[in-house]
Amino acid sequence: MSTAASVAGRRRAGLAAPAILCIAFFMGGPMCIMVFVSLVERAPDGGVIWGNFTTDAYKQFLFEENLLGETTLNADYLRIYLRSALLAGFTVLATLIVGFPTAMYIAMQHPRRRALLIFFLSLPFWVNLLVRNYAWLLLLRANGLLDQAAMALRLTSEPLNILYSNTAIAIGLTYSFLPLMVLPIYAAMEKFDFSLVEAAFDLGASRWQALMHVIVPGVKGGIVAGCLLVFIPGLGSYVTPVLLGGSKSLMIGNLIETQFAAARNWPFGAALAFVLLMMVMAAALLRAALLRKSRRAKSSNP
Amino acid sequence: MGFLEVEAVSHQYAGTDAQVLNEVSLTIQENEFFTLLGPSGCGKTTMLRILAGFEVPSRGRVTLDGQDILRIPPWRRPVNTVFQSYALFPHLTILRNVTFGLKMRGVAKADRHGAARRALDLVRLDGFADRMPSDLSGGQQQRVALARALACQPRLLLLDEPLSALDYKLRKEMQGELKRIQRETGTSFVFVTHDQEEALAMSDRIAVMRQGTLEQVGNPSDIYDRPSSDFVAEFIGDSNLLNAAPDSQGRLCLPGGRALGIRGDAPARVMIRPEALRIAPDGNLSGQVTDLVYSGAATRFLVALDGGEETVQIQQTSTEAAGISMGDKVCLAYDPQQLWVVAP
Numbered sequence: 271m272s273t274a275a276s277v278a279g280r281r282r283a284g285l286a287a288p289a290i291l292c293i294a295f296f297m298g299g300p301m302c303i304m305v306f307v308s309l310v311e312r313a314p315d316g317g318v319i320w321g322n323f324t325t326d327a328y329k330q331f332l333f334e335e336n337l338l339g340e341t342t343l344n345a346d347y348l349r350i351y352l353r354s355a356l357l358a359g360f361t362v363l364a365t366l367i368v369g370f371p372t373a374m375y376i377a378m379q380h381p382r383r384r385a386l387l388i389f390f391l392s393l394p395f396w397v398n399l400l401v402r403n404y405a406w407l408l409l410l411r412a413n414g415l416l417d418q419a420a421m422a423l424r425l426t427s428e429p430l431n432i433l434y435s436n437t438a439i440a441i442g443l444t445y446s447f448l449p450l451m452v453l454p455i456y457a458a459m460e461k462f463d464f465s466l467v468e469a470a471f472d473l474g475a476s477r478w479q480a481l482m483h484v485i486v487p488g489v490k491g492g493i494v495a496g497c498l499l500v501f502i503p504g505l506g507s508y509v510t511p512v513l514l515g516g517s518k519s520l521m522i523g524n525l526i527e528t529q530f531a532a533a534r535n536w537p538f539g540a541a542l543a544f545v546l547l548m549m550v551m552a553a554a555l556l557r558a559a560l561l562r563k564s565r566r567a568k569s570s571n572p
Numbered sequence: 573m574g575f576l577e578v579e580a581v582s583h584q585y586a587g588t589d590a591q592v593l594n595e596v597s598l599t600i601q602e603n604e605f606f607t608l609l610g611p612s613g614c615g616k617t618t619m620l621r622i623l624a625g626f627e628v629p630s631r632g633r634v635t636l637d638g639q640d641i642l643r644i645p646p647w648r649r650p651v652n653t654v655f656q657s658y659a660l661f662p663h664l665t666i667l668r669n670v671t672f673g674l675k676m677r678g679v680a681k682a683d684r685h686g687a688a689r690r691a692l693d694l695v696r697l698d699g700f701a702d703r704m705p706s707d708l709s710g711g712q713q714q715r716v717a718l719a720r721a722l723a724c725q726p727r728l729l730l731l732d733e734p735l736s737a738l739d740y741k742l743r744k745e746m747q748g749e750l751k752r753i754q755r756e757t758g759t760s761f762v763f764v765t766h767d768q769e770e771a772l773a774m775s776d777r778i779a780v781m782r783q784g785t786l787e788q789v790g791n792p793s794d795i796y797d798r799p800s801s802d803f804v805a806e807f808i809g810d811s812n813l814l815n816a817a818p819d820s821q822g823r824l825c826l827p828g829g830r831a832l833g834i835r836g837d838a839p840a841r842v843m844i845r846p847e848a849l850r851i852a853p854d855g856n857l858s859g860q861v862t863d864l865v866y867s868g869a870a871t872r873f874l875v876a877l878d879g880g881e882e883t884v885q886i887q888q889t890s891t892e893a894a895g896i897s898m899g900d901k902v903c904l905a906y907d908p909q910q911l912w913v914v915a916p
C-alpha cells in the first residue's frame with residue numbers, strides 16, 4: 271500500500287540523499303580505511319603490509335616490551351591522553367565561565383547592537399588559527415608583552431616563563447575556542463523568554479537563584495552544545511600545543527601526527543586516532559545516559 | 573494611612589517620550605479588593621510592574637505598611653504577581669512551578685508540597701501536579717499562575733487580567749473563588765481587568781484609568797451610578813448621555829425644550845442608564861423605535877427622541893417588550909432620581 275505518508279517519507283529521504291552519500295563516501299570510507307590500517311602490520315619504511323593482521327598497534331598503546339622481551343605496562347601514552355582530556359576539560363570550563371556572561375550580555379542588547387557584537391565575535395575567524403597562535407607566542411614568551419607588563423606593575427621580578435607549558439596551551443585553547451562556546455549559548459539565550467526571570471524575582475528568587483533555577487535550565491541546550499563544540503576539537507587540537515606547548519606537553523593530535531610522519535608507524539597512529547574516537551563516543555553515550563536518568567528522576571520525584 | 577500608598581507616581585519608559593502614568597495617587601487598605609479598570613494601553617500593567625518592583629517610577633513614592641518599597645528589589649517585597657502572560661516555567665512540572673516561590677524562601681519540602689497541593693485544589697487543578705505547562709490549555713495555565721502566586725501567601729497580590737482566558741462559566745466560578753480566597757486570607761488584591769462587569773461584581777473599590785491618569789476612584793455603585801465624567805459613564809456599562817441646558821426657571825431641558833425634571837443652573841451632561849427608562853404611555857419623553865436587539869432575558873431598543881438628534885438606548889425585560897416593533901412611536905418614563913448630572 272502506498273500511502274501519502276510513505277510517499278512523503280520517500281521524498282524526504284530523497285532530499286537527504288546527497289548529504290548521506292557525501293558523509294558515507296568522504297567520512298565513512300576513510301574511517302574504514304583507518305580501522306583497517308590500525309589492524310595490520312607496519313612496513314618499516316612507513317605504510318603498511320596489507321593482509322598481515324595484528325593487534326600490535328593497540329597493545330602498543332598500553333604495553334611495551336623491555337630489553338628482556340617481557341611485556342610491561344607503559345603509561346606514557348595514557349598520560350598524554352589524560353593531559354589532553356584535562357586541558358580540553360579546563361578549556362570547556364574556562365570558556366563557559368567567560369562565554370556565558372558574554373552570551374547573556376549580547377542577548378540582552380538591542381537587536382541591532384546584537385548583530386554588531388556577534389560580528390565582532392566572529393572577527394578572529396577571519397585570521398588563520400596559526401597566525402593567532404603565533405600572536406600568543408609573542409605575548410607569552412619570556413620577556414614578551416605579558417612579562418613586561420607584569421614586571422612594570424611590579425607583580426613579579428622575573429619572567430613568568432609561561433610559554434611552552436600546559437598553562438600556555440590552556441590559555442591558547444581558551445582563546446581559540448571561546449567563540450564556539452558563546453555562539454550556541456547566545457542562540458539559546460536569544461530565544462529565552464526573559465519575562466520568566468521577572469517571574470522568578472517575583473517569587474522571591476535572588477539573582478543567583480534566578481540564574482541557576484530559571485536561566486541555566488532554559489538555555490541548557492545551548493550550554494551542552496557549546497561544551498561539546500569546545501571539548502571535542504579541544505581534545506584533538508594540534509596547532510596550539512605545537513606552538514605554545516613544550517616537548518613535555520604533547521597532546522593527542524601531536525602524538526598522532528608524530529606517528530604518521532616522524533615515526534612512520536601508520537598502524538599505531540591509526541590506533542591512537544581510534545582510541546580517541548572511542549573516548550569521545552563513550553563521553554557522548556555517558557551524557558545521554560545521565561540525561562535520561564535525570565529526566566526519569568524528575569518525572570518520578572518532583 | 574492605608575496599607576499601600578501610591579503618591580503622585582509618574583512613569584515614562586526609558587527611551588520613550590510618552591508619559592505612561594501621570595501623577596497617580598492611590599490608597600489601598602488591608603484586605604481590600606481593589607480593581608484597576610481601563611481600556612487597553614492605559615497603563616494598568618505598568619502600575620502593577622511598579623508595585624511589584626520591575627519598574628522604578630520616574631517620580632513619586634510608594635509605601636507598603638508605612639515602609640518605602642521603591643528601593644526594595646522585587647524578590648524581597650511581600651508582593652506576588654499573576655502575570656498577564658502567565659510566565660510559567662516551561663522546564664518545571666506544575667507542582668514545581670507552584671512550589672517555586674516557597675523553595676526560593678527555603679521552606680521544607682514537605683511543607684511546600686502541602687501548600688502547593690492546597691493552592692492547586694483551590695484553582696481546581698489537583699490532578700495536574702505532574703504535567704508540564706505546555707500540556708495545559710491557556711485557561712489551565714492561567715490558573716496555575718494564580719496557584720503559584722497564592723502558594724507564597726503574599727500580603728499584596730497583583731493580578732493582571734487573571735481570568736481573561738477562561739470561558740464564561742469557569743470565569744464566574746473563579747471570580748467567586750478569588751473573592752473567597754481574598755476574604756479568607758486577608759490579602760489585599762490589586763486586580764486588573766478590562767471587563768467592567770467583572771470589576772463591578774468583585775471589587776470593594778474600583779479605579780477607572782484613562783491614558784495614565786485616574787479618572788475616578790470609588791466603590792462599584794459610585795462608579796456605576798455616579799460617574800464623574802463622560803468617559804467613566806461610557807466605559808462602565810451602557811449609558812445615555814444627554815445634553816441639557818437650564819431654562820429661565822432653572823429647570824434642565826433637552827434641546828427640544830422638554831424638561832427633564834431636575835434643576836440646574838448651567839448647561840450639563842445628564843446620564844440615564846438604559847434600564848432606568850421604561851416604555852409607558854404617560855412617559856415624559858417620546859420618540860420612535862429605530863432598532864431592536866433581542867438578547868434573551870432583555871430586549872434593547874434604540875429610540876430616536878422627538879425634537880432633537882438624541883437617540884437613547886432602553887432596556888426592557890422581554891415580556892415588557894412584547895408587541896413593540898420597529899418604527900413604533902413610544903413614550904419613555906423614568907424616575908428623575910435616576911438622572912445623574914455628569915459634568916455640570
Ligand SMILES: Nc1ncnc2c1ncn2[C@@H]1O[C@H](COP(=O)(O)OP(=O)(O)OP(=O)(O)O)[C@@H](O)[C@H]1O
Binds near residue numbers: 588592610612616656
Ligand atoms: N517596556 C515598554 N517600553 C516602552 N513603552 C511601553 C513598555 N511597556 C508598555 N509601554 C507603553 O505603555 C503604555 C501602557 O502600557 P501597559 O502595558 O501598562 O497597558 P495596559 O493598561 O496594561 O494595557 P492592556 O490592557 O492592553 O494590557 C502603552 O502605551 C505601551 O505602549
Ligand SMILES: [Mg+2]
Binds near residue numbers: 616656
Ligand atoms: Mg496589561
